[in-house]
Amino acid sequence: MAAAEGLAEGTFERAFAFIGAGGHHAGRDYFGGYCCYNDVVIAIAHLRATRGVRRFAILDTDAHHGDGTRDLTEGDPEVLHVCICGTSFTSPDGTKVDVPLPEALWRGTGDPDTLYLETAGAAFAPRARAFRPDLTVWYFGFDGHRGDYGDMGLSARCFLGLADLACRIADEASGGRLLTVLGGGSRTDLATTLIPPIIARLGEA
Amino acid sequence: MKRVGIFYHKSFSQRSYLTVGRRLAEFPGALGPLLRDPAFRLLPSPEAPDEWVLRVHDPRLIPAVEADPL
Numbered sequence: 001m002a003a004a005e006g007l008a009e010g011t012f013e014r015a016f017a018f019i020g021a022g023g024h025h026a027g028r029d030y031f032g033g034y035c036c037y038n039d040v041v042i043a044i045a046h047l048r049a050t051r052g053v054r055r056f057a058i059l060d061t062d063a064h065h066g067d068g069t070r071d072l073t074e075g076d077p078e079v080l081h082v083c084i085c086g087t088s089f090t091s092p093d094g095t096k097v098d099v100p101l102p103e104a105l106w107r108g109t110g111d112p113d114t115l116y117l118e119t120a121g122a123a124f125a126p127r128a129r130a131f132r133p134d135l136t137v138w139y140f141g142f143d144g145h146r147g148d149y150g151d152m153g154l155s156a157r158c159f160l161g162l163a164d165l166a167c168r169i170a171d172e173a174s175g176g177r178l179l180t181v182l183g184g185g186s187r188t189d190l191a192t193t194l195i196p197p198i199i200a201r202l203g204e205a
Numbered sequence: 206m207k208r209v210g211i212f213y214h215k216s217f218s219q220r221s222y223l224t225v226g227r228r229l230a231e232f233p234g235a236l237g238p239l240l241r242d243p244a245f246r247l248l249p250s251p252e253a254p255d256e257w258v259l260r261v262h263d264p265r266l267i268p269a270v271e272a273d274p275l
Contacts, residue, residue: 001253003212012208018229018250020217029263036270037258045260072261167207176207185228192231196239203209203244 003179004043007135008051013176014167014202016195022183024062024139027071033064040137040181041072044079047135054078057133057173059124060085061116061162062141062183063150069139070096080131082124084116095131099123105152112153116144117161128169136174138166141183142194148187159194163201178202211236212250 003015023040025033040058047053057080058073060066065085073079074096082097089098101119104110128136142159143150163180170178180202185191218229239245255267 001257002248002251003210006210006248012210012246014207015210015212018211018213018217018232020214020220026262026266028261029266031266031270031273034275036273037253037266038261039253042253042257042261046257049260188228188230191228192235195232196235199209199211199236199245200239203207203242 001043001046003181004047004135005051007177007179008047008053014170014178015180016199016202017179017181019182022062023068023181024060024066024183025064025068027068031068034184035068038068038072040069040139040179043179044073053134055131055133056080056135056137057124057128057131057169058082058137058139059120059128059162059166059169060139060183061120061144062139063144063148063152064141064184065098066139080127080133082127084120084123094127097123097127101152108153113155113158113161116152116154116158117165120162121165125165125169128173131173133174134177136166136170136178138162138178138180139183140180140198142185142190143183145185145187145190145194148185148190150184156194156197159198160201163198167202206244209245211245211247213247214250217250 003017022035025035026038055078060083087098105115144152144154
């Protein structure tokens, strides 16, 4: 909530929110998957009520589907939720989208970083530009990194590329305002080596 | 260069629900070099009041989370 407030007030253009527990698996009346309360949707409710900010575009690149975020934003045409996961879905109004990763990534026949970045960019960039959000939100999990519990064979290059994508879309569509919320990922060594350069990229890009 | 707010609470490094461990054990120290640049500010992550949690979640969720053994 504090990070979202700072963005709405113009104190900074980018925010990175560390977490103690995950958020995107927490729905209206359930929680699980290492998530307790839906931090992103609580921040959205707070900004709407206190700052009059209405439209949000969420890119969810955690390794698993953001089912709680979807549950809480279903039927809300002013939230674009694009989830890169294992299913294929588009709501009738086009604001709730699940995009599966290409088969080649699972078969190991292509470069995972390139395949992931191409998929995320094609899924999110045109939709977010057309949607014109007031705030762009990147739900950043590193659980898809090689060796973590959602292993997709990804490396730091992919996550830095996703940071660039989120920054670019924020600059083009939401006045530069980008809220990055940490999601899944379990390894201390990965957190320690990935997160600082990601935050640095938020400031540079 | 953009101004970046980094929101953190020391409890995040002491225990992580995600890992039942300490995935953020090296923070905020790992941000040291970054924080020498005034564009990056480390700020406290305050607790969200129940009032705001309840605008999104069913009231039964809070006691259920508090009772979770993890």
